[in-house]
Amino acid sequence: MQQIVYFIQKYKYFLLFVLLELVAFLCTIQSKAYQKSQFINSANSFTGGLLNMSNSVFEFTSLKKENLRLSSENTVLKNELEKFKSSRFLENKKLTDSNQHYISAKIIQNNFHKRNNYLTIDKGILDGIHSDMGVVNSKGIIGVVNQVSNKYATVLSILHSKSKINAKIKGSHYFGTLAWDGVDYQYSQLRDIQRQAPLKIGDTIISGGKSLLFPEGIPIGVVHDFKKTPKSFDNIKIKLFNDMSNLGYLQIIQNSDKNEIEKLIRQND
Amino acid sequence: MTRETLLLTIRFVFLLLLQVLVLNNIHFLGYINPNLYLLFVFLYPLEKERGNFIFISFLLGLCVDFFSNSGGINAAATVCIAYLRLPLLKLILNKYDLDYKLFHLMSESLLKVFLFITLLTFVHHSLFYFLDYFSFKDVGMLAYKVITASIFTIILSILVLILFDRKKIY
Numbered sequence: 001m002q003q004i005v006y007f008i009q010k011y012k013y014f015l016l017f018v019l020l021e022l023v024a025f026l027c028t029i030q031s032k033a034y035q036k037s038q039f040i041n042s043a044n045s046f047t048g049g050l051l052n053m054s055n056s057v058f059e060f061t062s063l064k065k066e067n068l069r070l071s072s073e074n075t076v077l078k079n080e081l082e083k084f085k086s087s088r089f090l091e092n093k094k095l096t097d098s099n100q101h102y103i104s105a106k107i108i109q110n111n112f113h114k115r116n117n118y119l120t121i122d123k124g125i126l127d128g129i130h131s132d133m134g135v136v137n138s139k140g141i142i143g144v145v146n147q148v149s150n151k152y153a154t155v156l157s158i159l160h161s162k163s164k165i166n167a168k169i170k171g172s173h174y175f176g177t178l179a180w181d182g183v184d185y186q187y188s189q190l191r192d193i194q195r196q197a198p199l200k201i202g203d204t205i206i207s208g209g210k211s212l213l214f215p216e217g218i219p220i221g222v223v224h225d226f227k228k229t230p231k232s233f234d235n236i237k238i239k240l241f242n243d244m245s246n247l248g249y250l251q252i253i254q255n256s257d258k259n260e261i262e263k264l265i266r267q268n269d
Numbered sequence: 270m271t272r273e274t275l276l277l278t279i280r281f282v283f284l285l286l287l288q289v290l291v292l293n294n295i296h297f298l299g300y301i302n303p304n305l306y307l308l309f310v311f312l313y314p315l316e317k318e319r320g321n322f323i324f325i326s327f328l329l330g331l332c333v334d335f336f337s338n339s340g341g342i343n344a345a346a347t348v349c350i351a352y353l354r355l356p357l358l359k360l361i362l363n364k365y366d367l368d369y370k371l372f373h374l375m376s377e378s379l380l381k382v383f384l385f386i387t388l389l390t391f392v393h394h395s396l397f398y399f400l401d402y403f404s405f406k407d408v409g410m411l412a413y414k415v416i417t418a419s420i421f422t423i424i425l426s427i428l429v430l431i432l433f434d435r436k437k438i439y
Contacts, residue, residue: 012320013319013320013323013352014352016320016323016324017323017348017349017351017352020323020324020327020344020348021345021348021349023327023341023344024327024330024331024341024342024344024345024348025341025345025400026341027331027334027340027341027344028339028340028341028342028345028400028403029340030340031338031339031340031341032340032403041335041338042335042336042337042338044335047335047336050290050336051289051290051336054290058294109336111337111338112296113296113299113300113301113302114339114401115401115402115403116339116401118338120338154338182402182407182410183410184299185299185300245296245299
């Protein structure tokens with residue numbers, strides 16, 4: 001017994017060090033596991049509130065760019081609306097309720113320089129946000145909602161090692177997976193594309209619609225570079241439409257049919 | 270509360286806010302953010318009882334993690350250098366128990382201070398980026414990031430130390 005007390009006395013700092021390191025490692029490993037409840041995240045009211053405050057101070061620096069983006073998005077939407085109006089008039093169809101709804105939110109913190117990046121946004125459970133909802137803006141996909149608190153939420157960016165997004169080549173039905181290799185935030189990688197797919201440099205990549213998170217046809221980027229081996233495509237580099245270092249406002253996709261579809265899938269298992 | 274604890278509390282809060290609200294948004298060359306909050310570890314007064322120091326360093330790292338959604342990587346790296354600080358000081362600056370009360374980092378020679386800061390920063394950043402990537406798949410990339418980020422942090426820390434050193438002015 002005395003031996004143990006002596007041992008603890010002698011090595012107490014080392015033991016404290018090992019204990020704290022273990023706690024930190026556990027937190028790290030837990031944060032790598034996607035979709036587990038994480039204790040350490042910036043979605044709680046204190047960190048979220050502080051980041052929100054700081055963001056409101058520095059917000060004006062990006063207003064000009066944000067205005068331009070909004071105005072160009074408005075033009076696109078107005079054009080589509082006109083097209084839609086004329087076609088409806090011709091075919092005399094009735095409007096049906098869509099199963100997709102968009103919730104607008106503001107980014108209060110953006111990360112893109114690490115291997116695993118998260119964003120923090122200023123909407124939470126009270127605004128109808130849940131984990132596992134797709135996040136986009138007018139230029140393309142941004143990520144998936146991860147942790148939610150009452151007023152804030154964190155978003156698993158597409159620049160994260162655990163982020164896998166179903167994508168396809170525009171105009172064909174060849175599917176692949178979008179995953180990031182951690183090198184450059186402007187480029188992402190497309191994997192698992194069939195060898196016979198007609199891939200060219202400059203092809204547009206859009207979301208595939210095979211997942212419940214994103215509807216089909218949301219833009220992602222263009223093919224920048226790839227190598228073709230006899231067996232498969234290698235290193236398909238996608239230049240993202242979104243500049244991930246400069247994001248302002250975004251939309252969260254609420255799919256009202258998601259629960260129903262998930263229930264069906266679970267019944268199959 | 271003594272004057273020293275008050276000073277340490279202010280330094281803790283100030284460095285934390287500076288780190289998470291300003292320095293984490295610098296993105297120099299696209300990805301380099303200096304970790305200036307390490308100054309807290311460099312400047313903490315020397316004590317024989319290291320328990321408080323190690324625990325406070327852990328808390329500082331954890332607070333930075335809370336803001337940057339990084340799990341526990343800052344906490345792990347900061348605890349590590351907090352533990353290594355005393356042995357390293359003994360080794361580089363030849364400090365003994367009696368000198369602890371009189372210790373003042375900037376009154377040492379600049380070369381020794383530089384060596385001390387470089388080693389601790391390097392250990393911190395190595396652990397930090399290793400935990401972030403969590404694989405040895407691309408060691409080159411890892412080493413490149415550790416070295417560039419360390420250089421940036423070291424330069425900034427030494428500049429701040431020289432600028433805000435009050436003893437030199439008197």
